[in-house]
Amino acid sequence: MKTTNNLTIAGGTGFLGQVLISHFKNNFDTIYVLTRKYRPNHENVEYILWDGVTLTDWQTVIDNSEVVINLSGKSVDCRYNQKNKTAILASRVDSTKALGKAILLSPAPPSLWINSSTATIYKDEKHRTQDEFTGEIGHSFSEKVAQNWEQAFFDCYKRGVRQVAIRTSIVLGKNGGALRPLKNLAVLGFGGKQGSGKQKVSWIHEQDFVRSIQFIIDNQNIEGVINVVAPTPITNKKFMQVFRETLNISFGIPMPKPLLEFGARIIKTETELVLKSRNVVPNRLLQQGFKFMFPTVQFALKDLLKS
Numbered sequence: 001m002k003t004t005n006n007l008t009i010a011g012g013t014g015f016l017g018q019v020l021i022s023h024f025k026n027n028f029d030t031i032y033v034l035t036r037k038y039r040p041n042h043e044n045v046e047y048i049l050w051d052g053v054t055l056t057d058w059q060t061v062i063d064n065s066e067v068v069i070n071l072s073g074k075s076v077d078c079r080y081n082q083k084n085k086t087a088i089l090a091s092r093v094d095s096t097k098a099l100g101k102a103i104l105l106s107p108a109p110p111s112l113w114i115n116s117s118t119a120t121i122y123k124d125e126k127h128r129t130q131d132e133f134t135g136e137i138g139h140s141f142s143e144k145v146a147q148n149w150e151q152a153f154f155d156c157y158k159r160g161v162r163q164v165a166i167r168t169s170i171v172l173g174k175n176g177g178a179l180r181p182l183k184n185l186a187v188l189g190f191g192g193k194q195g196s197g198k199q200k201v202s203w204i205h206e207q208d209f210v211r212s213i214q215f216i217i218d219n220q221n222i223e224g225v226i227n228v229v230a231p232t233p234i235t236n237k238k239f240m241q242v243f244r245e246t247l248n249i250s251f252g253i254p255m256p257k258p259l260l261e262f263g264a265r266i267i268k269t270e271t272e273l274v275l276k277s278r279n280v281v282p283n284r285l286l287q288q289g290f291k292f293m294f295p296t297v298q299f300a301l302k303d304l305l306k307s
Contacts, residue, residue, distance in 0.1 A: 008065040008110070010034040010050070010099060011072030015176025016209070020069065021045060023210040032061040034072075052095040059102035062110065067217055069114045070099055073149075079268050080141060092116075092149045100156025112162045112217060115153040119169035119202050119229055119280040121146035126198055129233070131283035132167075132225050142272065150225070164216050166228045169278050173206035174304050182243060183305070191244045191252030194260060197237030199277035202229040205294035205303070212282075215290050227282045232296050236274070239297060246301040 005028055009017055012033040021031055031045045039047040050058040052072055062068065072095035078084045096115055103109045122130040123138035130136065137143060150165050157163070171177050185191055204212075212228050234242075244252050255263075260271045282290070294300040 006030045006032065006061070006065045008032040008034065008061050008068045010052075010068070010070040010095060012069075013037075013039065013047075014071065015173060016171060017071055018176070019171075019173060019206050019210050020071075020213065023214070027214075028066075030064075032065065034058055034061075050098075052091065053098055055098065055101055055105075059105070062099070062102045062106050063108045065110045067112045067114070068099060068103070068110045069213070070096060071116050072096075073116065076142065077269050077273065079265075080270055080272075085141060089145050089148060092145065093152045096149065096152045097156065100153070103161060104156065104158050109158055109161050111160070112164070114164045114166060114213065114216060115149075117150050117153075117165040117167045117225065118142075118146045119167045119227060119278050120276065121150070121167060122278070122280055124199075124277045125279045126200060126277045127279070129279050129281045130227075131281050132227055133283065135280070140272075142276075162220065162223050164223055165225045166213070166216075167225060167280070168209070168228045169202035169204065169280060171206055171209050172203055172300055172304055177206070179304060183247065186240075186244055186247055186249055186252060189251070189253055190255060191240055191247075191249060192254035193237040193240055193252075194255045195236070195257045195271075195275045197235060197240070197254070199236050199275055200233040200279035201236055201239045201297075202233045202278040202280040203239075203297060203300070204228060204230045205300040208292050208294055211293065212285060212290060215285070215288070219288060222284070222288060226284050227280050228285070229280050229282050230292060230295060230297070230300070231281055231286060233279050233281065234297050242297055242301055243305075246298075246305045 007028040013035050033047045034050045035047050048058045074087045074091040120142045122135045153165055172179050216222050264271045
């Protein structure tokens, strides 16, 4: 029986990690953050060096943690050349396996291990919503990465450790994520639909994201895969329209697919990030009784973009 109440976040120095730390810093005695670069400790947050692969001194924090959350993984905001594809897959699978080994070897393992996944695991679908029960898994590079990621996670089973893979889509936040570059585009006049505009956008407000994690922690009957998205996916065209209206911008130049492809090559990213239809809904969260603070994109953007 653990006498401490600590949280470990692997890969917790990014946008989502900071959102979690801000929310949970008063809920846990200590928050350990596993990171590849040195950072000074502050308050009850301790930064521990790791490489995401090798078991070293960092694994002792697993023994002292009640909950482990893994956010590790190379950003997919890059060109999908072979080098980057290899790094995207390895960074997710290797870090998951390393945490799994530490948990398997731990004499006092955490009671809950939450591992990132992605709503991109579902196929490109504009019409039929994708939930955890009947959603159709795709076969593209990104979708196969997600499948390998989840398999590595659930292969690291230890009795008594509850495992939850969170399939998250775009997290909208004030200080990170997709909101700032979208705002910059809209202000410059390029806030129109992207591609056909018919592709669905699955999203979630940062506060509902962190509240869903709290909900998973508090509800011990939740395990397996969970879609952590808002209940109202919206077309790209409508999303950009609401975005402009919230900013009081009357017009946005559309961005056709050829122009997006050209721009993606220049800024070294992939158009899949905006052109794939992610029509995902959080049926398991809803069935368990989770209540969204921001169920529609209108409410979310009004909160996040207000001055």
